[in-house]
Amino acid sequence: MSRIRLIETALLVLVGLLLALATVNDVVRQTHVNDRLIADLSTWRHYTDHDYKELAPDQHLLGESTKREVVCGNTAPGPQYARTQICLEIWGPVRAGRRAVHGGWYLPAKTEEDLRRYRYGCFGAAVSEGICSPAGGRA
Amino acid sequence: MRAGAAGIVGAEGAVAADPARPAVDVPRQRGSTTARWHAPLAVLCGLVLVAATAEIVLDGAIGHSPLIPKSPHIAAWLRSLGGERLGYRVFLIALLSSTVAYVVLIGLARTRTRPRAARERTQGRWAIALVALLSLIVFAGPILISTDVFSYIAYARMGVVHGVNPYLHGPAAIAQDPVFYYVGHDWLDVATAYGPLYTLISYPLAPLGLVGALWGMKVYAQLASLATLTLTWRVAARRGFDPVFALLAVGANPLYVIYGLGGAHNDLIMLALMMAAVALTIAPPVRARIAARAEAIGTPVRTRISGRAEADDRSSPARLAGAGAAVIAGALVKATVAVLLPFMLADRRRARQGRLAILAGGLAALVLGLLAGYLAFGSHGVNLIAALNRDSAFVSTDSFPNELAHLFGKPGVFPVDHDLLKAALALIVVYLLWRTWHGYDWVAASGWALLAISVTSTWLLAWYILWPLPLAVVARDRRLLLATLFVQGLFVIHQTSPLLAPVQ
Numbered sequence: 001m002s003r004i005r006l007i008e009t010a011l012l013v014l015v016g017l018l019l020a021l022a023t024v025n026d027v028v029r030q031t032h033v034n035d036r037l038i039a040d041l042s043t044w045r046h047y048t049d050h051d052y053k054e055l056a057p058d059q060h061l062l063g064e065s066t067k068r069e070v071v072c073g074n075t076a077p078g079p080q081y082a083r084t085q086i087c088l089e090i091w092g093p094v095r096a097g098r099r100a101v102h103g104g105w106y107l108p109a110k111t112e113e114d115l116r117r118y119r120y121g122c123f124g125a126a127v128s129e130g131i132c133s134p135a136g137g138r139a
Numbered sequence: 140m141r142a143g144a145a146g147i148v149g150a151e152g153a154v155a156a157d158p159a160r161p162a163v164d165v166p167r168q169r170g171s172t173t174a175r176w177h178a179p180l181a182v183l184c185g186l187v188l189v190a191a192t193a194e195i196v197l198d199g200a201i202g203h204s205p206l207i208p209k210s211p212h213i214a215a216w217l218r219s220l221g222g223e224r225l226g227y228r229v230f231l232i233a234l235l236s237s238t239v240a241y242v243v244l245i246g247l248a249r250t251r252t253r254p255r256a257a258r259e260r261t262q263g264r265w266a267i268a269l270v271a272l273l274s275l276i277v278f279a280g281p282i283l284i285s286t287d288v289f290s291y292i293a294y295a296r297m298g299v300v301h302g303v304n305p306y307l308h309g310p311a312a313i314a315q316d317p318v319f320y321y322v323g324h325d326w327l328d329v330a331t332a333y334g335p336l337y338t339l340i341s342y343p344l345a346p347l348g349l350v351g352a353l354w355g356m357k358v359y360a361q362l363a364s365l366a367t368l369t370l371t372w373r374v375a376a377r378r379g380f381d382p383v384f385a386l387l388a389v390g391a392n393p394l395y396v397i398y399g400l401g402g403a404h405n406d407l408i409m410l411a412l413m414m415a416a417v418a419l420t421i422a423p424p425v426r427a428r429i430a431a432r433a434e435a436i437g438t439p440v441r442t443r444i445s446g447r448a449e450a451d452d453r454s455s456p457a458r459l460a461g462a463g464a465a466v467i468a469g470a471l472v473k474a475t476v477a478v479l480l481p482f483m484l485a486d487r488r489r490a491r492q493g494r495l496a497i498l499a500g501g502l503a504a505l506v507l508g509l510l511a512g513y514l515a516f517g518s519h520g521v522n523l524i525a526a527l528n529r530d531s532a533f534v535s536t537d538s539f540p541n542e543l544a545h546l547f548g549k550p551g552v553f554p555v556d557h558d559l560l561k562a563a564l565a566l567i568v569v570y571l572l573w574r575t576w577h578g579y580d581w582v583a584a585s586g587w588a589l590l591a592i593s594v595t596s597t598w599l600l601a602w603y604i605l606w607p608l609p610l611a612v613v614a615r616d617r618r619l620l621l622a623t624l625f626v627q628g629l630f631v632i633h634q635t636s637p638l639l640a641p642v643q
Contacts, residue, residue, distance in 0.1 A: 016622070031639045034637065
């Protein structure tokens with residue numbers, strides 16, 4: 001049994017190393033994602049000239065692996081989602097702590113979910129990508 | 140493999156020298172100089188644990204935090220004591236501090252010098268006081284981290300207040316109920332995945348209103364934790380391990396306190412029933428003493444035991460039937476714990492009569508539980524497999540398969556990965572059953588199986604990696620405890636990215 005125990009321990013150590021490697025890799029990956037999000041929030045604040053804290057970044061809307069994010073926030077002071085919101089499509093490399101805005105849309109006040117049917121006033125890439133409602137977009 | 144003065148045991152389950160004596164785990168003689176700083180360091184670790192937990196609770200009581208779910212203001216009276224609302228930075232620093240303090244504390248408990256009886260009692264009291272204080276702090280505070288408790292309440296109110304079957308509909312069916320506002324967005328349309336016993340246990344809380352039910356859930360969690368810790372203490376003592384170490388390793392564990400108790404998760408009820416099952420497989424002290432004495436003088440005892448039998452595992456058929464029933468009761472709360480049953484049955488050191496008793500108890504509990512579930516909820520209430528299949532398809536960012544997928548350059552887990560993971564888990568369980576059949580400690584094997592379930596699951600949450608912990612501290616293979624703590628450590632490390640790159 002001692003040989004079995006030795007083999008088991010060796011396997012456990014190998015599995016442990018693999019899990020540790022995967023965990024560290026994921027932390028580094030997530031840290032890079034966070035760096036990108038920090039740039040996106042800074043971009044939103046710079047673009048709208050509003051220094052609001054309560055912003056809602058979304059990494060899934062344009063595809064998680066695309067590194068394209070959408071950040072929504074109020075157009076006027078107030079609690080989060082309480083005012084009309086402007087959402088910006090942001091992607092590209094980080095330069096001077098910001099990334100490029102390629103398009104966006106508006107959401108009505110008190111809308112917590114960024115669904116296609118709520119979007120209006122689309123501009124830039126959002127129009128050509130057809131992610132806005134036909135009734136709401138300019139296209 | 141360890142052996143020590145008290146006659147304890149290696150991984151393959153040798154016998155404690157005196158089964159009636161709650162032995163202290165492998166006392167190690169250390170110089171008085173080393174021992175001198177043990178006590179102050181242990182006190183310091185205890186203080187760090189208390190301070191970090193209090194910081195999370197007090198800041199969390201202020202609300203408006205991404206770590207505190209929307210909740211009725213049950214801890215509003217603590218607001219004046221808090222600093223600022225709980226952010227990731229403070230939370231993670233507190234979690235990391237707690238983790239370091241916990242590791243040092245249980246390291247000290249593990250290597251403490253052989254105590255005199257009086258000092259033993261004092262250390263035991265301090266350990267109990269620390270664990271009780273940590274529990275009390277989270278009990279007084281808001282619900283931490285998870286919205287699950289609101290799902291529990293929603294399912295209870297669906298059945299009791301609105302006459303809606305929680306096994307057929309999600310909380311969206313009671314959108315007019317006050318609890319609906321607090322249920323996690325992802326779970327609004329999801330019917331309950333919990334066993335019928337748990338749903339029935341939660342029913343008495345439904346008429347108490349939202350706040351009353353929330354406090355009820357907190358009380359349930361505390362009572363379940365009390366039962367788990369008491370049973371862990373007793374089982375550790377009966378199996379020849381240090382109960383103080385066992386208590387601290389479970390009760391002071393930061394994931395147990397902050398995530399498990401803080402979120403009032405029903406996993407604690409499952410753990411209590413799991414430890415009840417383990418305790419019932421072990422004879423009470425008087426019986427074990429009689430059995431040991433009878434064996435020593437060659438007298439047959441009523442419970443037939445094989446030559447390799449362990450003195451502390453000589454339980455009566457009635458208790459073993461209770462153990463089987465307790466496992467099934469746990470599975471009727473949360474199905475995962477059912478994995479213990481085959482390991483109990485595969486333990487060949489137990490007499491055939493004992494294994495039959497376990498099987499009979501388990502079957503009786505299953506029939507009763509399913510009957511109650513069917514009468515209360517119809518056929519959907521007893522179809523636990525469907526709920527398990529549904530939940531096993533979910534993917535959480537903290538799951539190890541998801542991390543491995545990222546490591547290998549994939550965006551995430553694919554459907555084929557679920558099948559591969561299930562196959563890997565099945566292989567592990569079969570191997571563990573083979574090992575148990577050949578003399579490996581069934582408690583350790585069960586713990587490994589629970590750890591394997593959590594590691595291979597694509598839907599991993601902090602309280603899932605608590606499942607093997609109470610077994611790990613009473614198992615006769617210390618590798619299980621090391622592995623469990625290692626996996627928990629990786630989980631904590633995985634939370635730290637907001638600390639490295641804080642998004643504001």
